[in-house]
Amino acid sequence: MLQDVVTTLFGDPFAVMNTIGLVAFALVGASKAIREEFDVLGVTIVGLSMAFAGGATRDLLVTRVPLALQSPAEITLGLLGVGLAVALNLVLSAPETHPATLVSDAIGLAAFATTGAIVAAAAGVSAFGIVAIATINAVGGGAVADVLLDRAPFILFEDFYASCAVLGGTAYWAADALGATGSTAATVCVAITVGTRLTAVTYDWELPTVADEGRLGE
Amino acid sequence: MLQDVVTTLFGDPFAVMNTIGLVAFALVGASKAIREEFDVLGVTIVGLSMAFAGGATRDLLVTRVPLALQSPAEITLGLLGVGLAVALNLVLSAPETHPATLVSDAIGLAAFATTGAIVAAAAGVSAFGIVAIATINAVGGGAVADVLLDRAPFILFEDFYASCAVLGGTAYWAADALGATGSTAATVCVAITVGTRLTAVTYDWELPTVADEGRLGE
Amino acid sequence: MLQDVVTTLFGDPFAVMNTIGLVAFALVGASKAIREEFDVLGVTIVGLSMAFAGGATRDLLVTRVPLALQSPAEITLGLLGVGLAVALNLVLSAPETHPATLVSDAIGLAAFATTGAIVAAAAGVSAFGIVAIATINAVGGGAVADVLLDRAPFILFEDFYASCAVLGGTAYWAADALGATGSTAATVCVAITVGTRLTAVTYDWELPTVADEGRLGE
Numbered sequence: 001m002l003q004d005v006v007t008t009l010f011g012d013p014f015a016v017m018n019t020i021g022l023v024a025f026a027l028v029g030a031s032k033a034i035r036e037e038f039d040v041l042g043v044t045i046v047g048l049s050m051a052f053a054g055g056a057t058r059d060l061l062v063t064r065v066p067l068a069l070q071s072p073a074e075i076t077l078g079l080l081g082v083g084l085a086v087a088l089n090l091v092l093s094a095p096e097t098h099p100a101t102l103v104s105d106a107i108g109l110a111a112f113a114t115t116g117a118i119v120a121a122a123a124g125v126s127a128f129g130i131v132a133i134a135t136i137n138a139v140g141g142g143a144v145a146d147v148l149l150d151r152a153p154f155i156l157f158e159d160f161y162a163s164c165a166v167l168g169g170t171a172y173w174a175a176d177a178l179g180a181t182g183s184t185a186a187t188v189c190v191a192i193t194v195g196t197r198l199t200a201v202t203y204d205w206e207l208p209t210v211a212d213e214g215r216l217g218e
Numbered sequence: 219m220l221q222d223v224v225t226t227l228f229g230d231p232f233a234v235m236n237t238i239g240l241v242a243f244a245l246v247g248a249s250k251a252i253r254e255e256f257d258v259l260g261v262t263i264v265g266l267s268m269a270f271a272g273g274a275t276r277d278l279l280v281t282r283v284p285l286a287l288q289s290p291a292e293i294t295l296g297l298l299g300v301g302l303a304v305a306l307n308l309v310l311s312a313p314e315t316h317p318a319t320l321v322s323d324a325i326g327l328a329a330f331a332t333t334g335a336i337v338a339a340a341a342g343v344s345a346f347g348i349v350a351i352a353t354i355n356a357v358g359g360g361a362v363a364d365v366l367l368d369r370a371p372f373i374l375f376e377d378f379y380a381s382c383a384v385l386g387g388t389a390y391w392a393a394d395a396l397g398a399t400g401s402t403a404a405t406v407c408v409a410i411t412v413g414t415r416l417t418a419v420t421y422d423w424e425l426p427t428v429a430d431e432g433r434l435g436e
Numbered sequence: 437m438l439q440d441v442v443t444t445l446f447g448d449p450f451a452v453m454n455t456i457g458l459v460a461f462a463l464v465g466a467s468k469a470i471r472e473e474f475d476v477l478g479v480t481i482v483g484l485s486m487a488f489a490g491g492a493t494r495d496l497l498v499t500r501v502p503l504a505l506q507s508p509a510e511i512t513l514g515l516l517g518v519g520l521a522v523a524l525n526l527v528l529s530a531p532e533t534h535p536a537t538l539v540s541d542a543i544g545l546a547a548f549a550t551t552g553a554i555v556a557a558a559a560g561v562s563a564f565g566i567v568a569i570a571t572i573n574a575v576g577g578g579a580v581a582d583v584l585l586d587r588a589p590f591i592l593f594e595d596f597y598a599s600c601a602v603l604g605g606t607a608y609w610a611a612d613a614l615g616a617t618g619s620t621a622a623t624v625c626v627a628i629t630v631g632t633r634l635t636a637v638t639y640d641w642e643l644p645t646v647a648d649e650g651r652l653g654e
Contacts, residue, residue: 039424041381056279061492063281063499069338069347120505129505147365147583163477206475257642259599274497281499287556287565365583 013186014118017111018055018067019077024108026051026081027088029145031101034089036149046145047082048075054140058116058133062123102201105142106164110193113138113165114186117172121185127173134169135162138193160200168193231404232336235329236273236285237295242326244269244299245306247363249319252307254367264363265300266293272358276334276351280341320419323360324382328411331356331383332404335390339403345391352387353380356411378418386411449622450554453547454491454503455513460544462487462517463524465581467537470525472585482581483518484511490576494552494569498559538637541578542600546629549574549601550622553608557621563609570605571598574629596636604629 029050033043052074056066068074092098116137120130139162146154154161168189175185199205247268251261270292274284286292310316334355338348357380364372372379386407393403417423465486469479488510492502504510528534552573556566575598582590590597604625611621635641 039377041377041384045380060278060281060496061502061505063496063501065281065341065343066279069279069343069350072344072346075344075346075350123501125501125505126508126511128508128511132505132511143584148361150369151586159475159477162481166477257595259595259602263598278496278499283499283559283561284497287497287561287568290562290564293562293564293568366579368587 013183014115017114017118017186017190018074021055021108021111021115022051022074022077023081023084024104024111025054025141026078027085028081028101028105028108029141030082030085031088032145032149034085043086044079044082046148047085048078049148050141050145051078051081052141053144054112054137054142055115057140058119058137061133061136062119062125103198106194106197106201108141109138109161109165109197110168110190112141113168113193114172114189117169117176117189118182118186121172121176127177130173130176131166131169134172134189135165138162138165138168159206160196164193164197164200167196231401232333235332235336235404235408236292239273239326239329239333240269240292240295241299241302242322242329243272243359244296245303246299246319246323246326247359248300248303249306250363250367252303261304262297262300264366265303266296267366268359268363269296269299270359271362272330272355272360273333275358276337276355279351279354280337280343321416324412324415324419326359327356327379327383327415328386328408330359331386331411332390332407335387335394335407336400336404339390339394345395348391348394349384349387352390352407353383356380356383356386377424378414382411382415382418385414449619450551453550453554453622453626454510457491457544457547457551458487458510458513459517459520460540460547461490461577462514463521464517464537464541464544465577466518466521467524468581468585470521479522480515480518482584483521484514485584486577486581487514487517488577489580490548490573490578491551493576494555494573497569497572498555498561539634542630542633542637544577545574545597545601545633546604546626548577549604549629550608550625553605553612553625554618554622557608557612563613566609566612567602567605570608570625571601574598574601574604595642596632600629600633600636603632 026047030043030047032050033046038046052066052068056068059066068078088098088100092100113134116134117130119137120133123129123133125133142154142161171192172185172189175188176182180188244265248261248265250268251264256264270284270286274286277284286296306316306318310318331352334352335348337355338351341347341351343351360372360379389410390403390407393406394400398406462483466479466483468486469482474482488502488504492504495502504514524534524536528536549570552570553566555573556569559565559569561569578590578597607628608621608625611624612618616624
């Protein structure tokens with residue numbers, strides 16, 4: 001499959017990354033809702049929200065009608081991800097924390113950081129705009145899913161999550177600024193985002209906290 | 219009043235449904251905030267948020283300035299609903315859970331599913347887009363109100379709430395696709411949404427949960 | 437500095453108020469996140485969200501690409517505020533509740549109520565639209581920050597917070613309707629918002645709650 005992806009990347013990076021991101025994030029979102037014992041509709045809503053929220057926010061930020069509302073393919077891919085989560089739940093005891101889910105999440109994060117950077121660059125926003133939209137596209141779905149699940153957004157506590165998308169988006173901007181083709185910039189963005197994310201999970205990286213424990217302990 | 223509604227439906231379905239939805243949802247939202255002992259401003263903000271959030275999201279999704287910010291009539295209707303909630307609170311001991319509030323909520327849900335479907339169909343989105351916008355218009359206000367009240371959105375736990383709007387929106391799309399007039403499609407959408415919602419409340423319908431209790435119980 | 441502000445006000449009210457609001461709110465948002473022991477990235481995200489969320493919502497409501505994504509100056513000012521919060525944390529034991537933070541918050545509230553009113557008036561929305569956008573621009577950042585911090589939005593419990601922005605926005609609309617210059621309307625909006633906010637904090641003003649304690653106590 002990676003072969004197909006790499007091959008197709010030289011075709012339409014947005015289409016490939018968008019397809020991968022939708023299925024991966026719908027799977028992760030639905031798994032979180034299943035873990036919380038939501039009913040079938042709740043699981044579907046959380047799964048689709050995680051798949052679509054980041055991209056819809058991205059589209060609204062560049063003032064266009066969200067792709068998810070225009071293309072029938074998007075909903076099909078989202079429901080496919082929800083179905084995979086339900087199937088996965090039948091064979092795994094803790095789908096939300098299973099490696100398969102963590103990897104899907106990292107892949108979705110990288111795929112959506114890339115779609116965000118592609119759309120932002122095309123909209124002609126500032127360098128910060130490219131990085132911000134790439135990050136929002138990548139982490140927006142997870143943040144909305146957590147709010148729907150009444151949790152503090154995981155993206156704020158998982159040290160190397162949003163930061164991986166920030167690095168990927170920055171890499172896309174840099175490659176783009178250096179005159180790389182869209183496919184090259186997309187490949188660099190995907191590689192850096194998924195690479196930093198999986199390395200962080202594997203080695204349990206942590207960022208320093210600003211607060212001084214001692215003082216807060218008073 | 220139903221007579222007036224039915225009659226007027228053959229005039230401008232959007233105007234009628236929008237008017238009913240604004241008053242009904244402002245009343246429900248304000249009642250929730252009163253129950254949480256919010257102050258006058260908090261009650262007004264939650265009431266207006268519940269009345270306007272779904273429609274504003276709908277308008278942003280089709281990239282137009284929210285109607286609530288353009289038409290002075292909208293705020294008047296929202297404040298009317300908040301006033302009704304305050305009055306209701308003086309005569310009822312638990313306005314949020316009183317049948318009158320549950321019925322207002324079902325009526326608002328149906329009215330907004332219909333305005334969402336009408337606007338979406340006019341914007342020429344996909345079939346999923348029509349159902350999604352109808353559902354977002356219908357449940358968006360309640361979800362925002364619950365977030366403001368720091369609760370997990372009720373729409374995810376109440377089995378037949380969002381699903382009633384999904385059915386109503388689907389019915390609108392089907393009627394529209396079959397060549398029905400806007401008034402007929404609107405009437406079908408209202409009837410199915412409010413009908414399924416009230417039946418669900420009356421008979422306490424529940425959807426199955428995906429999670430396997432046994433395993434989660436471990 | 438006040439002198440500069442007043443002087444410049446007669447130049448470009450939007451630029452001045454936007455600059456002040458971005459730094460002030462980024463400082464307040466970052467202080468809240470530091471208090472919650474978030475890591476460096478979390479503190480930056482909450483700080484920038486508080487600085488940008490209100491204005492981005494304002495821009496989306498008038499359907500234009502958020503200024504924060506177009507102007508590099510905005511991110512610089514936001515990061516400056518986050519840096520000030522980190523510095524402040526090194527010298528104060530409770531930055532979030534320190535007078536300096538409360539005053540920054542009041543200044544940000546007034547500055548953003550003004551930028552909201554200016555943009556809304558220029559977009560030609562209704563009188564309610566001007567007051568609503570001024571209020572959303574002023575309190576949106578704080579609401580988003582609180583949601584990210586998994587708290588019920590402070591704006592709903594702090595009696596004279598959103599209400600100060602409502603008064604300021606109304607004053608802007610009135611001055612504008614009476615034919616005042618943009619600078620005069622902006623000055624009136626700032627004075628009334630920051631004045632009512634600081635007076636409320638000083639004298640601990642409270643609005644009455646709608647709920648009847650006795651009944652709720654049952």
